[in-house]
Amino acid sequence: MPAHVQDICENSCDPVHFQFVHGNDAIPESRVEIDHDGRTMHLHSDMQRADHPSQLHAITYSPGFAMVRNTYGPGAEMIMYNSPQPIDRNTTLMRWTLIVRREIEDLAGDEVMKGITDGIGDDYPIWANKVHRRRPVFCKGDETLVTFRKWVRQFYITSQDKREIA
Numbered sequence: 056m057p058a059h060v061q062d063i064c065e066n067s068c069d070p071v072h073f074q075f076v077h078g079n080d081a082i083p084e085s086r087v088e089i090d091h092d093g094r095t096m097h098l099h100s101d102m103q104r105a106d107h108p109s110q111l112h113a114i115t116y117s118p119g120f121a122m123v124r125n126t127y128g129p130g131a132e133m134i135m136y137n138s139p140q141p142i143d144r145n146t147t148l149m150r151w152t153l154i155v156r157r158e159i160e161d162l163a164g165d166e167v168m169k170g171i172t173d174g175i176g177d178d179y180p181i182w183a184n185k186v187h188r189r190r191p192v193f194c195k196g197d198e199t200l201v202t203f204r205k206w207v208r209q210f211y212i213t214s215q216d217k218r219e220i221a
């Protein structure tokens with residue numbers, strides 16, 4: 056993908072874009088929680104207005120690794136291990152592993168896979184043309200995105216870190 060690894064990681068923490076980019080008929084109710092140690096982030100989203108309604112729980116361990124559990128109904132879950140690898144500032148190798156139980160492969164099968172690939176197609180032109188703004192403008196409804204951006208800072212080396220290492 057022609058994108059910074061953070062842009063891909065923050066996609067699911069940006070509930071507003073599900074309506075305006077992915078065509079959901081409403082912004083999903085979402086909340087982000089950070090574990091007490093500050094390292095692990097949990098995103099909960101009510102994706103009832105998506106083409107394939109689900110409850111989403113993403114456990115994000117770093118900008119480069121997350122486990123996403125989508126629950127489509129009782130016992131009907133799909134787990135996605137998202138392991139993007141940054142290649143350079145604007146290139147990321149996407150690697151996903153998706154697991155569903157055999158009993159729900161019809162429910163979480165080809166149509167859900169098509170929804171995922173269509174979703175990537177929606178995001179792609181934005182990722183490919185996104186620019187970095189040091190002080191971005193946020194809007195009402197961006198609270199989860201702001202929390203994500205504060206959380207993700209810990210994974211970058213600052214100028215002071217570089218001086219201490221030298």
Ligand SMILES: [Fe+2]
Binds near residue numbers: 066067072076077174
């Ligand atoms: Fe997206």
